[in-house]
Amino acid sequence: MAGDERKLQILRVAVSLFSQRGFRGTTTKEIAQAAGVSEAMVFRHFANKEELYNAILDHKACSGDAVDPERMVADALKKKDDRAVFEGLAFGALEHHERDPEFQRLLMYSALEGHELAEMFFEKFVRRVYQFLGNYISERQRDGAFVKIDPAIVVRAFIGMIIHHSLNNNLWDPRRRLLSISNKNAAKNFTDILLNGISPGRRAKPTSRTGRRSNGSSNTR
Numbered sequence: 078m079a080g081d082e083r084k085l086q087i088l089r090v091a092v093s094l095f096s097q098r099g100f101r102g103t104t105t106k107e108i109a110q111a112a113g114v115s116e117a118m119v120f121r122h123f124a125n126k127e128e129l130y131n132a133i134l135d136h137k138a139c140s141g142d143a144v145d146p147e148r149m150v151a152d153a154l155k156k157k158d159d160r161a162v163f164e165g166l167a168f169g170a171l172e173h174h175e176r177d178p179e180f181q182r183l184l185m186y187s188a189l190e191g192h193e194l195a196e197m198f199f200e201k202f203v204r205r206v207y208q209f210l211g212n213y214i215s216e217r218q219r220d221g222a223f224v225k226i227d228p229a230i231v232v233r234a235f236i237g238m239i240i241h242h243s244l245n246n247n248l249w250d251p252r253r254r255l256l257s258i259s260n261k262n263a264a265k266n267f268t269d270i271l272l273n274g275i276s277p278g279r280r281a282k283p284t285s286r287t288g289r290r291s292n293g294s295s296n297t298r
Contacts, residue, residue, distance in 0.1 A: 080122075083118070083122065084132075085136075086112055087108065087109075087114065087119055087123070088129075088133065088136055090108055091103075091108050091129060092180070094108060094111060095183050096179045096182040097182075099189075100192045105119050105120070105126075130193060133183075133194065134194070134197055134198060134201055146166055146169065146170070146205075146206055146209070147209045149165060150165040150169075153165055157216075157220070159217065159222065163268045163271055163272065167235075167239050167264035167267050167268060168261060170239050170243070171239060171242065171263055171264060174243035175243070175260060178247040178248075181243065181244070181247055182247070184198060206236070210228075210232050211229055211231075214228040214231050214232070215228050234271065235267070235271050238267045238270065239267065242256075242263055
């Protein structure tokens with residue numbers, strides 16, 4: 078196996094073991110055994126654990142299903158299409174979490190164990206999302222489209238809906254007994270909740286779990 082292929086194999090094995098056992102419960106010896114190589118081979122490709130953790134984040138960021146939130150909704154940001162911005166972000170994140178629940182478990186372990194990977198992820202991804210989305214919300218507040226409220230609170234509420242939904246689907250309720258809804262419809266509903274709360278004098282018609290718009294009472298004109 079070529080050097081780059083071996084490095085990627087070790088990386089994938091490490092992600093899998095970390096997501097199953099946590100960081101404290103996984104040793105480099107166990108990674109080597111699972112990858113079918115010597116421990117010395119692991120350190121040949123990754124000089125230390127910090128280099129391995131950085132490689133995990135870089136691998137996820139460069140993988141085919143990686144999510145670049147700002148790029149994903151770049152056109153909607155330029156057009157100031159609020160629904161397309163939030164719905165696009167929600168759908169992209171939900172799809173990503175569904176495709177890669179392993180990485181979500183990995184991040185949970187890193188946070189619970191106070192591991193440095195959690196801080197790395199925060200700096201490389203979370204802070205960036207808060208900055209670009211917070212800046213967009215601030216701009217729309219100046220336009221008079223959104224009410225005045227701390228943009229960070231809006232971002233926190235929006236991301237909270239997405240993350241909680243994904244955690245339920247991936248960890249707590251994989252059979253979806255509490256709520257069974259497509260990612261597309263979940264994104265639409267979460268966006269409805271958000272925009273109805275921050276858009277002054279403009280309330281969108283509620284969306285059902287099936288994604289259909291409610292027409293309201295039959296005698297409403």
